[in-house]
Amino acid sequence: MTRLPATSRTRRGGRTEARVIAVLLAAVAAGVVVLFLGRFDRDRALRRWDFVLSGQAAKATDALRTRLAEDTDIATHTYDLALKRKATLSYDEAVRLLAIAADTIEEAAEDRQRRLRALSIYARMAEAIVPVPPVRPSQFKLAETRSLTSIAQWIHEFLATTQERFRFRLTVIGFGIRLVVRSIRGSRTRASIDPAQAEPYQTFGDSLHDFRALDEEQVESFRQLMRSAAATERESLPGELRQIGGDPESDEIKKNREK
Amino acid sequence: MAMFHRTLVVVSLVLLPTLCFGLLRRGKASQCFTFSAYAFAATVFTALILAFPEHYSPGAFLIKQGIYDSLLFGMSLEMAFKVFSAFRGIADRVRALLAVAVTASTLAVVFLTPPNPMYADLSRFQPGITTGGIWCLVFVALLIVWYQIPVPAFTRAIILGYVPYLVVFVVCTDFIGRLGWGAIGGINVANALAYDTVAGYLAYAAWRKD
Numbered sequence: 001m002t003r004l005p006a007t008s009r010t011r012r013g014g015r016t017e018a019r020v021i022a023v024l025l026a027a028v029a030a031g032v033v034v035l036f037l038g039r040f041d042r043d044r045a046l047r048r049w050d051f052v053l054s055g056q057a058a059k060a061t062d063a064l065r066t067r068l069a070e071d072t073d074i075a076t077h078t079y080d081l082a083l084k085r086k087a088t089l090s091y092d093e094a095v096r097l098l099a100i101a102a103d104t105i106e107e108a109a110e111d112r113q114r115r116l117r118a119l120s121i122y123a124r125m126a127e128a129i130v131p132v133p134p135v136r137p138s139q140f141k142l143a144e145t146r147s148l149t150s151i152a153q154w155i156h157e158f159l160a161t162t163q164e165r166f167r168f169r170l171t172v173i174g175f176g177i178r179l180v181v182r183s184i185r186g187s188r189t190r191a192s193i194d195p196a197q198a199e200p201y202q203t204f205g206d207s208l209h210d211f212r213a214l215d216e217e218q219v220e221s222f223r224q225l226m227r228s229a230a231a232t233e234r235e236s237l238p239g240e241l242r243q244i245g246g247d248p249e250s251d252e253i254k255k256n257r258e259k
Numbered sequence: 260m261a262m263f264h265r266t267l268v269v270v271s272l273v274l275l276p277t278l279c280f281g282l283l284r285r286g287k288a289s290q291c292f293t294f295s296a297y298a299f300a301a302t303v304f305t306a307l308i309l310a311f312p313e314h315y316s317p318g319a320f321l322i323k324q325g326i327y328d329s330l331l332f333g334m335s336l337e338m339a340f341k342v343f344s345a346f347r348g349i350a351d352r353v354r355a356l357l358a359v360a361v362t363a364s365t366l367a368v369v370f371l372t373p374p375n376p377m378y379a380d381l382s383r384f385q386p387g388i389t390t391g392g393i394w395c396l397v398f399v400a401l402l403i404v405w406y407q408i409p410v411p412a413f414t415r416a417i418i419l420g421y422v423p424y425l426v427v428f429v430v431c432t433d434f435i436g437r438l439g440w441g442a443i444g445g446i447n448v449a450n451a452l453a454y455d456t457v458a459g460y461l462a463y464a465a466w467r468k469d
Contacts, residue, residue, distance in 0.1 A: 019382065019383065019386055019387075019433050019436060020433075022386035022387045022389075022390045022429060022433070023386060023390075023429055023430055023433045025390045025393075025394065026386070026389065026390045026393050026425065026426045026429040026430075027426055027430075029390070029393045029394055029396075029397040029422060029426065030393075030422050030423045030425075030426040032397055032400075032401065033396075033397055033400050033418060033419060033422045033423070034419070034423065036400065036401060036404045037400040037403065037404060037415060037418055037419055038419060040403065040404050040415070042409050042410070042412060042415070045407045045408070045409040046409045048407055049407070049409065121407060124349075124405060124406050124407065125406060125407050
């Protein structure tokens with residue numbers, strides 16, 4: 001109990017500035033703790049560790065590839081239909097289909113950004129990350145994504161650790177997705193202004209191609225992360241984590257946790 | 260006001276042993292030995308203050324506060340060691356970051372503490388020292404969140420409860436400097452209210468089955 005006894009000596013004032021700084025810093029500290037640690041969900045962290053240590057890399061990678069391909073396939077199919085309508089001079093219909101394809105990609109882009117954020121968190125949890133190559137610029141068709149990845153390829157070499165390189169790779173993919181979405185929005189607008197022009201459709205097709213390429217890069221990042229996680233030395237981890245993920249006892253632990 | 264404050268101190272004397280017994284009964288004392296030592300020390304000091312109020316001098320307060328401050332810094336170090344040592348991949352980085360935090364707060368303490376600390380000057384040096392300790396704990400909390408370490412619920416409760424209380428303590432100490440020792444009655448009540456709230460929360464967290 002920090003009770004303060006009274007004293008006969010009274011000294012007011014003093015170095016106010018330093019005191020104010022201390023009080024402000026303390027208040028900020030409390031805010032930080034309540035905001036971050038207060039929202040920290042231990043069960044969710046355990047589930048994340050469960051996922052990292054599950055060692056089902058190949059299966060999880062295939063599932064992710066299939067999941068990502070679904071959105072892009074729908075958008076590509078709609079884009080192909082738009083091209084056909086344009087060829088038959090049904091411009092209104094072509095622009096409408098292009099808008100649908102663009103909406104699909106925009107929604108998919110949000111999903112990709114969420115996944116990239118999650119990958120970034122998992123990357124912190126992995127004991128070490130296997131060396132990852134930079135995103136290849138040659139596979140992209142849009143000038144902006146090619147420029148981005150070319151610069152990123154250069155910066156990649158300056159980063160010291162594989163962790164940094166991995167997280168930078170995720171940042172580049174995320175930024176690339178933003179550029180692709182911007183390009184898609186632009187080409188949709190241009191197509192609605194002048195539907196007979198070929199350029200917006202061409203740019204839209206290139207954007208779709210780049211979006212698919214970025215998806216592949218994301219899947220590759222995920223695969224490398226799973227490889228890294230599988231190499232985590234479990235013996236050093238706390239008992240609770242040692243048992244989860246691919247361990248025969250893990251089901252029982254999960255049941256207990258659910259209870 | 261004095262009566263109300265005394266009541267709050269009595270309440271804390273109920274809550275603190277409850278916390279200590281909870282720590283032992285539920286086997287949570289080992290999660291952070293330094294915190295357990297703090298809870299025990301706080302129980303003993305509160306009992307002594309209530310039993311022998313005439314001996315509770317400014318000198319006794321400074322000794323008690325010195326022990327609490329040392330335990331506060333020890334708490335951060337012990338928590339960091341226990342939480343991160345198992346994670347070999349990040350242990351080195353955490354150690355380096357923590358070394359920076361401890362060095363910074365140690366420098367702050369060294370520069371803020373006068374060679375002969377006087378109780379009358381408490382509001383000049385104590386807020387800085389406590390803030391240094393608070394930031395060490397906050398640093399551990401941020402690293403837990405950043406690396407997604409599934410710390411035991413009670414370890415989380417210690418940081419989540421103790422840090423806000425320490426902020427109230429810092430503000431109360433600062434108010435002594437601003438309002439003068441004449442306002443000590445009201446300040447003591449505010450501090451005791453916050454203390455009882457946190458002691459209650461920690462006692463509940465200690466007894467709760469995880």
